[in-house]
Amino acid sequence: MSVWEGKKYTLVKNFGYEEYLKELGIDAVSRKILNEKVSTIELEQKSSLFSIKTTTDLGTTKVEFRLDEVVDEVTRDGREAKSSFHRERNNFIYHELCENSKPMTITMDFTNERLAMTLSVSNVEALQVYEAQPICESVPRTKSAAKISKARPKVKRSLRHFFSYRKVKTMNAQENIEKQENDEEDT
Template sequence: MAVWEGKKYKLEKSENFDEYMKELGVDMVLRNSVSPTVELKKDGDNYSFTTTSTFKTTTVNFKLGEEFDEETLDGHKVKSVFTLDGTKLVQEQKGDKPSTIIREFTNSELVTTLTLNDVKSVRVYKAV
């Protein structure tokens, strides 16, 4: 059983996220309303990653290694592909502004590192 199975993670702290969102071109209202709870589920080869915030709830469904069309929280259309490297779920978003999101799971927390150009943000979530 993977360390993330059966767990939800609530955002505890965030570093440089506003700068990351600015680099993406996200407006201030959306930048200030994102304090989410996240959950990763697996069913066979299918995964779903759900983000729940006061603004919106979104679910991304994917299979590892398969590129798919994704609409980000702010409405941008990108191509994404997820890979799993041990306890790290790596997401590559391709579009006007390519971004890499690395989510590293432990029994007690999820550390998400978001990188776009030279802007890097780290968000720490605690298991709830």
């Protein structure tokens, strides 16, 4: 099992991202928006097909790929690109080439606790650090869970019986006290 399976990575730190976006030729307004976004990344694998889903305040993008094959994609900032992915253990190396833009490389280094993403274009590098969080999925009900849910009505009935028994016992005790008081008055 790979260290990134079953996890979602949330951005916690950005280093040099503004300069990186500037080198890519992103306009000032878009740079400001992209710099302030909160993003999460999920990497999934089904057989030989991988997918990277990136979710931000601006929306969600998903790119599906096979290793060492060129795919067409639309980047988060709306550019059309040709991309390829290569894997070295828990590292993914992502090469992107856009029209009217400089080629860039993203290295994603996954560990159990974090994702360190190094983004480079020309001689400018940026680093984004993401923290790992488990993805919560609904757990299918097991037979024992079904047995427990069937047992609950019995427990409720038992408690009702206990309290009604206790109520009767209390009433009997009150009647006995009243009888004793009446007997004492009579004597």
